[in-house]
Amino acid sequence: MPIEERLETATHAVESEIKVALIRKGWTQAYLAKRLNISRQQLNQAVKGSNSKRAKEIRETIYEILGMESE
Numbered sequence: 001m002p003i004e005e006r007l008e009t010a011t012h013a014v015e016s017e018i019k020v021a022l023i024r025k026g027w028t029q030a031y032l033a034k035r036l037n038i039s040r041q042q043l044n045q046a047v048k049g050s051n052s053k054r055a056k057e058i059r060e061t062i063y064e065i066l067g068m069e070s071e
Contacts, residue, residue, distance in 0.1 A: 011049035014059075018047050021066035036061060 001009075022032060033043040038058065046058035063069065 014049060015047050017068060018059075018062060018066065021068055025066065032062070032065070035065070 022029065027035075029043055029047065030040055033040045036043065036058065042054070042058060045052070046055040046062065049055075
């Protein structure tokens with residue numbers, strides 16, 4: 001599998017895991033964004049796998065809040 005396909009697959013897997021964790025808590029992305037004091041757009045970019053430093057920081061916080069492993 002080419003590198004870009006592997007990256008896309010991993011990105012979708014992380015997005016799915018975050019969404020499942022939200023469902024388990026009964027939270028919406030809007031609620032999580034409010035809780036993190038960020039915009040829904042920032043949250044969406046982080047969940048969708050943006051590689052910016054800020055998106056990575058947001059994901060790390062999401063993993064902690066949702067009880068997910070970040071490794």
